[in-house]
Amino acid sequence: MLCASAAERNKEPILSVLRECVDTNRPLKALEISSGSGQHVMHFAQAFRNVTWQPSDVDSQSISSVQAYKNHLKLDNVNPAIYLDASQSWESWGGVQPESLDIVVNINMIHISPVACTHGLFKGAGVILKPQGLLLTYGPYAVNGVITPQSNVDFDYSLRQRNPEWGLKDVSFLNSLAEENGLFLQKMVDMPANNKCLLFRKESQV
Numbered sequence: 210m211l212c213a214s215a216a217e218r219n220k221e222p223i224l225s226v227l228r229e230c231v232d233t234n235r236p237l238k239a240l241e242i243s244s245g246s247g248q249h250v251m252h253f254a255q256a257f258r259n260v261t262w263q264p265s266d267v268d269s270q271s272i273s274s275v276q277a278y279k280n281h282l283k284l285d286n287v288n289p290a291i292y293l294d295a296s297q298s299w300e301s302w303g304g305v306q307p308e309s310l311d312i313v314v315n316i317n318m319i320h321i322s323p324v325a326c327t328h329g330l331f332k333g334a335g336v337i338l339k340p341q342g343l344l345l346t347y348g349p350y351a352v353n354g355v356i357t358p359q360s361n362v363d364f365d366y367s368l369r370q371r372n373p374e375w376g377l378k379d380v381s382f383l384n385s386l387a388e389e390n391g392l393f394l395q396k397m398v399d400m401p402a403n404n405k406c407l408l409f410r411k412e413s414q415v
Contacts, residue, residue, distance in 0.1 A: 247275030335390030
């Protein structure tokens with residue numbers, strides 16, 4: 210099992226945000242895109258037993274780690290992890306159907322992946338979420354063209370040195386992608402370590 214120290218630190222603060230917006234009184238379905246080690250999805254699954262969680266990742270080592278956590282914790286509300294490349298169309302996302310999900314979660318992917326993954330995330334979420342469904346993204350972001358504090362400026366520079374397609378994305382850019390795909394930014398929550406949770410909702414059908 211992989212263990213990411215950042216995931217261990219931020220899983221509870223992110224869960225606190227989810228607690229404020231996830232209904233615990235009815236069965237729900239959730240997809241985590243880019244599950245990494247699996248620490249987040251397992252933590253959330255233990256807190257929300259009414260939610261069936263679908264973990265996913267593009268990396269085979271991560272998929273194996275998720276499965277190891279699932280086997281260790283014996284959680285019956287976590288499905289086996291699937292291969293999912295967010296840069297590809299939702300039709301290739303392991304058979305996920307349109308308007309079948311209540312929640313999509315994406316943690317610490319946007320700033321450390323090609324921008325095609327971000328486009329794919331919002332396009333896919335716009336299709337697979339039910340009306341009023343929730344897309345939660347977490348990570349460091351620029352706001353109105355400004356990155357703060359200096360540690361995030363330095364982090365952004367180091368990411369772009371490694372790969373010009375990586376780096377902190379601006380909330381306004383993500384909001385425009387959301388609106389193009391039938392979503393709207395409902396709330397932005399400041400988080401520890403200069404990160405943010407962005408909560409997007411799928412528009413209700415008229």
